[in-house]
Amino acid sequence: MLRYLLPAALFAVLVVFLGLGLNRDPSMVPSPLIDKPAPAFSLPHLKHPAQRFTHRDLRGNVSLVNVWATWCVACYGEHPVLVALARSGQVPIYGLNLKDKRPAAIRWLRELGDPYAAIAFDADGRVAIDWGVYGAPETFVVDSGGIIRYKHIGPLTAEVLTETILPLVRRLREG
């Protein structure tokens, strides 16, 4: 009996592992920064170069930090979702503008709408490296204590918002 059951059991285990492996997206690398304080930074505001935007500005409220750039095609697709979210007023969105040209970024916001409560201008991408960003767009959920709670890689969609991000935001506000 065992001589048939054992190989069958091993085969079943193998199938489970292969199945899990097939259904994982290797381009989604889990961030080691989850449940850690948002990395410290001090960057000029995109629209007000003389003022600084720092990690301390993220404290006090649950917020999203969205990494974007005008050279990023997926960001263009994502933008209407951000604008709609901002209009709904459910959660403030901060921007981290990555390796961009200031005039191009400002023109983009003027033409497509500005969903951001404030935008940090990361010209050389150093802060993005500290945040473990490896592409745009990426979106972090930061709690009111300035702790990173979630990271979404790739463009936000209405589905991701309603199923994952907004429920998490509500939980963080309550807890």
Place this chain on the structure above:
Amino acid sequence: MRGAVRWMASVLLCVTLWLTPWGPVAAMDAAMTERYHSLIEEFRCLVCQNESLAESDADLATDLRTEIQELLEDGASDAEITDFLVARYGDFVLYRPQFKPLTYVLWIGPFVLAAAGLATLLLRIRRRAGSEAGAPLSAQEQQRLRDLLDDSARE
């Protein structure tokens, strides 16, 4: 005349650009350059995941190479540079994962499986060898053997 000057200037510019050393080697001595090159082989570029930082043309790889160069110039050890990258991008940036509780299965697993396979194989061989050598022939089998031998002797 003006054309000639402009032409000279562009030739000069081309020569200067051509002579500008490629990559971040200028400020580092030979030993440091060697460390730099072996380090960037060790890390995965997260944008094009099957290339190391040394191989990748991705923007991020360029930035991380610069970052590593600057850390080296600041006197960081190899371990500190590894920690820098792991803290930001996780263990996945390492082509050779560290040996720690989370990766024990990864490192030891294949040896355990190989040992288990070998043990099973040895056990089976021994059992089979034992069954063949141990059982004596029954009376019936003895008779059949004798008949066969007689047959072959007659031929």
